[in-house]
Amino acid sequence: MLREDVTDAIRAAVFEELAAVGFARMSIEGIARRAGVGKTAVYRRWKSKLSLVLDLVSAFAAQGLPAPATGSLYGDVRALLEVAAHALRHPVASQVIPDLLVESARNPEISDAIKAALLDGQRGVAALIVRDAVARGELLESTDADRALDVIVGPLYWRLVVVRSGLPEGYLDEVARGAVAALRA
Amino acid sequence: MLREDVTDAIRAAVFEELAAVGFARMSIEGIARRAGVGKTAVYRRWKSKLSLVLDLVSAFAAQGLPAPATGSLYGDVRALLEVAAHALRHPVASQVIPDLLVESARNPEISDAIKAALLDGQRGVAALIVRDAVARGELLESTDADRALDVIVGPLYWRLVVVRSGLPEGYLDEVARGAVAALRA
DNA sequence: CGACGACGGAACGGTTGCGTTCCGACGTAA
DNA sequence: TTACGTCGGAACGCAACCGTTCCGTCGTCG
Numbered sequence: 001m002l003r004e005d006v007t008d009a010i011r012a013a014v015f016e017e018l019a020a021v022g023f024a025r026m027s028i029e030g031i032a033r034r035a036g037v038g039k040t041a042v043y044r045r046w047k048s049k050l051s052l053v054l055d056l057v058s059a060f061a062a063q064g065l066p067a068p069a070t071g072s073l074y075g076d077v078r079a080l081l082e083v084a085a086h087a088l089r090h091p092v093a094s095q096v097i098p099d100l101l102v103e104s105a106r107n108p109e110i111s112d113a114i115k116a117a118l119l120d121g122q123r124g125v126a127a128l129i130v131r132d133a134v135a136r137g138e139l140l141e142s143t144d145a146d147r148a149l150d151v152i153v154g155p156l157y158w159r160l161v162v163v164r165s166g167l168p169e170g171y172l173d174e175v176a177r178g179a180v181a182a183l184r185a
Numbered sequence: 186m187l188r189e190d191v192t193d194a195i196r197a198a199v200f201e202e203l204a205a206v207g208f209a210r211m212s213i214e215g216i217a218r219r220a221g222v223g224k225t226a227v228y229r230r231w232k233s234k235l236s237l238v239l240d241l242v243s244a245f246a247a248q249g250l251p252a253p254a255t256g257s258l259y260g261d262v263r264a265l266l267e268v269a270a271h272a273l274r275h276p277v278a279s280q281v282i283p284d285l286l287v288e289s290a291r292n293p294e295i296s297d298a299i300k301a302a303l304l305d306g307q308r309g310v311a312a313l314i315v316r317d318a319v320a321r322g323e324l325l326e327s328t329d330a331d332r333a334l335d336v337i338v339g340p341l342y343w344r345l346v347v348v349r350s351g352l353p354e355g356y357l358d359e360v361a362r363g364a365v366a367a368l369r370a
Numbered sequence: 371c372g373a374c375g376a377c378g379g380a381a382c383g384g385t386t387g388c389g390t391t392c393c394g395a396c397g398t399a400a
Numbered sequence: 401t402t403a404c405g406t407c408g409g410a411a412c413g414c415a416a417c418c419g420t421t422c423c424g425t426c427g428t429c430g
Contacts, residue, residue, distance in 0.1 A: 001375080001429090002375095003377075003427095006376085021291075022287065024207055025209050027418085028417080028418080029416080029417055029418085037378075038376095038377065038380095039378090039379090039419085039420095040377080040378080041376080041377070043419070043420085098286070098290075099287050105283075111349075119348060146350070147359060149343075150340035150341075150343050150344045150348075151340050151363055153343060154342060154343035155332075155336050155339035156335075157339060157342070157343050157347060158343070159339070161286075162304075162342065163304060163331075163335075164290065171332070174332060175332075175335070175336070177367075177370050178366075178368065179367065181363075181366040181369065181370035182364065182366050182367040184366065185365070185366035186398090186406080187405095187406070188407075191407080212386080212387055212388085213387080214387060214388085215387090222407085222408075223407065223409060224390095224409090225391095225408075225409085226406080226407070228389070229406080371430105372429105372430095373428105373429090374428090374429085375429100376425105376427090376428100377424105377425075377426075378424100378426105379423085380422085380423080381421085381422085382419105382422095383420095384419100385417085386418100387415090387416090388413100389413100389414095390411100390413095392411080393411100394408100394409095395406105395407080396405105396406090396407070396408105397406090398403105398404090398405090399404090400401100400403085400404100
């Protein structure tokens with residue numbers, strides 16, 4: 001029987017190593033070292049660096065994403081932004097997510113895992129938000145849910161991950177208001 | 186005297202290598218191999234992988250960014266989007282830029298170079314667009330240029346680099362219209 | 371209590387890249 | 401023609417990591 005505390009230590013070490021040096025530079029020796037564990041313990045569980053990361057990302061996907069239903073388009077958008085900002089402000093996540101996204105451009109397996117873990121969930125939430133708003137008469141039926149997601153999450157991602165400047169007071173409110181206006185246009 | 190054709194071959198090879206394997210995995214041996222050049226020729230010019238990349242990025246920065254002045258906010262936004270989309274659709278650029286952005290989170294020198302080469306230019310353009318629009322009465326004086334840039338470029342970056350789906354017909358028009366509406370809100 | 375299996379640790383041979391040092395060939399400028 | 405400097409190429413010793421194998425130890429089942 002594999003010891004679960006060792007498994008957990010390895011999983012945690014992978015996250016830390018991923019954040020510290022990135023997928024490309026990450027080594028199994030480094031993971032074992034950080035976890036305070038023998039290399040054998042790692043190889044006994046996973047056959048490669050890739051399967052280790054795929055396993056972690058998939059576990060993340062299983063969590064699912066709560067769909068906001070506040071009763072108004074603005075409320076839903078604002079709630080989605082809140083969740084996204086919360087995730088992207090975690091120092092580990094804000095390092096790991098873009099790193100894996102870049103890697104996924106070169107590795108179809110990572111790409112699939114990321115899509116399933118993050119993007120598909122967000123697409124689904126966006127689709128629900130748009131559907132409800134259309135039912136309420138807040139948006140036209142022709143509104144494209146994917147473009148809605150772009151308009152809602154894009155500015156936040158750009159600021160937090162690309163430009164890497166902070167979130168000023170009231171920024172999420174402004175972006176939410178702007179996104180609603182953009183979708184109505 | 187260093188031969189210029191050799192220098193150019195190395196520069197080109199760095200770009201290709203950067204796009205193919207990313208900064209983290211890129212090696213000087215690999216660059217020399219790709220350029221069809223001895224390792225010595227590389228070390229005679231640059232002292233490390235980092236200085237090689239910094240040199241290239243800085244050269245890119247020197248180009249500058251044309252500031253649109255179409256006479257309307259929508260026209261300016263649309264023009265800025267056109268330039269950005271053109272850059273991000275180049276397969277090399279769409280691979281290299283996010284890669285260096287991720288790397289810049291770990292390396293202040295890369296971060297500074299990227300800021301100077303890309304972000305500062307875009308911030309300046311956004312500031313000009315906002316200033317003109319305010320003068321025309323299209324926007325309030327209180328409009329924040331940085332947030333404007335987020336709203337304009339964010340959705341495009343999200344779609345082209347993060348989600349990596351294509352640009353549907355008329356997408357740039359819609360985003361431009363949406364961004365203008367968002368800024369007015 | 372005895373057998374089993376996972377544990378950390380050390381070592382294996384092999385690969386890759388580092389940064390440096392030589393070499394002989396070539397081209398150019400004095 | 402001679403002298404110099406760059407060229408590509410090969411080799412250097414060094415370091416890191418690969419994936420595997422073999423230990424002796426320890427905890428847990430049966």
